[in-house]
Amino acid sequence: MRKHRIAAIPGDGIGKEVVAAGVEALTALAALDGGFELEFEHFDWGSDYYKRTGLMMPADGLEKLKPFDAIYFGSVGAPDLPDHITLWGLRLAICQPFDQYANVRPTRILAGIDSPLRNAGVGDLDWVIVRENTEGEYAGQGGRSHRGHPEEVATEVAIFTRAGVRRIMRFAFRTAQARPRKFLTVVTKSNAQRNGLVMWDEIAAEVAKEFPDVTWDKMLVDAMTVRMTMKPRSLDTIVATNLHADILSDLAAALAGSMGIAPTANLNPERQFPSMFEPIHGSAFDITGMGIANPIGTFWSGQMMLEHLGEQAAADRLMRAIETVAANKTLHTPDLGGNARTVDVTAGLIAAL
Numbered sequence: 001m002r003k004h005r006i007a008a009i010p011g012d013g014i015g016k017e018v019v020a021a022g023v024e025a026l027t028a029l030a031a032l033d034g035g036f037e038l039e040f041e042h043f044d045w046g047s048d049y050y051k052r053t054g055l056m057m058p059a060d061g062l063e064k065l066k067p068f069d070a071i072y073f074g075s076v077g078a079p080d081l082p083d084h085i086t087l088w089g090l091r092l093a094i095c096q097p098f099d100q101y102a103n104v105r106p107t108r109i110l111a112g113i114d115s116p117l118r119n120a121g122v123g124d125l126d127w128v129i130v131r132e133n134t135e136g137e138y139a140g141q142g143g144r145s146h147r148g149h150p151e152e153v154a155t156e157v158a159i160f161t162r163a164g165v166r167r168i169m170r171f172a173f174r175t176a177q178a179r180p181r182k183f184l185t186v187v188t189k190s191n192a193q194r195n196g197l198v199m200w201d202e203i204a205a206e207v208a209k210e211f212p213d214v215t216w217d218k219m220l221v222d223a224m225t226v227r228m229t230m231k232p233r234s235l236d237t238i239v240a241t242n243l244h245a246d247i248l249s250d251l252a253a254a255l256a257g258s259m260g261i262a263p264t265a266n267l268n269p270e271r272q273f274p275s276m277f278e279p280i281h282g283s284a285f286d287i288t289g290m291g292i293a294n295p296i297g298t299f300w301s302g303q304m305m306l307e308h309l310g311e312q313a314a315a316d317r318l319m320r321a322i323e324t325v326a327a328n329k330t331l332h333t334p335d336l337g338g339n340a341r342t343v344d345v346t347a348g349l350i351a352a353l
């Protein structure tokens with residue numbers, strides 16, 4: 001029997017509710033499949049842990065995570081702690097040292113889910129957004145001087161390296177190549193950001209030569225928001241910088257119907273370190289503890305995790321079950337306009353499996 005060891009880090013807010021649902025669903029799936037076993041170990045890291053210890057995760061947290069085959073993550077953030085502490089203390093503290101440089105976000109309109117795009121339906125929106133996940137605008141370079149004084153100054157330096165851009169570009173071209181349309185859109189803002197992003201454009205053109213069967217085009221990020229909204233079918237695979245893709249993927253999730261559905265994978269494609277799988281939404285304090293968090297994004301993240309672990313048949317089975325649940329309006333949580341609760345969706349998913 002194949003065995004995969006998973007570190008579950010539910011984190012904060014609804015992260016705890018959706019990861020519990022995800023672990024239940026994946027455990028049921030493994031039992032039904034019979035060919036593999038998932039061994040979950042839970043880590044109670046996050047904002048509550050910070051309030052007890054002054055750290056979001058223990059000093060040897062990365063050492064503890066390293067032996068796992070994958071990390072199943074919920075969300076991070078608390079109303080009474082600054083976001084930069086919670087984000088840098090846990091999520092980014094894992095992504096960067098584990099060199100999870102490719103952040104992959106599939107977006108589709110699932111049957112049964114209404115898209116805010118007028119007249120848009122299933123198939124109109126079937127994208128994969130590839131986000132550079134280690135450098136760029138979120139490299140963490142910069143500083144503040146003369147705090148509180150009128151002359152206070154702050155810098156936030158975006159870092160683009162040839163090695164970093166080339167590896168994400170190759171990953172994006174490979175991702176596009178593996179999809180039926182073999183079509184990649186490279187997003188930049190190279191008219192205004194004339195150093196780092198001009199280098200992006202140059203490296204995209206170089207890497208494109210290695211993938212003669214992939215068609216590609218370029219967009220400025222501002223125009224990209226219009227194209228995503230007005231001509232969703234004209235896009236397939238998309239690659240953008242850390243900041244740009246962060247924004248575009250929230251737009252993509254909203255266009256697909258709900259923040260609660262969209263999954264993401266933080267991949268270390270060379271598999272030197274575990275990769276991390278999570279829904280794209282945050283802690284959602286407004287609904288925390290109410291039992292109505294939509295677990296579909298977490299199920300779908302689990303589907304991406306199974307693909308990464310080589311369990312393709314189980315991943316396909318899970319995706320079909322997610323589609324069945326999405327198509328059933330009695331299993332829609334309030335964010336999708338329904339009355340279902342997290343436990344109902346989870347039971348519905350397991351029944352569909």
Ligand code: ATP
Binds near residue numbers: 018280283284287295
């Ligand atoms: P962040 O940590 O990114 O600041 P957040 O908690 O402010 O996150 P988002 O995750 O961006 O919020 O979500 C915005 C809103 O969308 C939430 O406040 C919540 O109402 C709704 N939402 C997000 N995810 C879900 C979900 N899984 N189920 C139901 N509603 C959700």
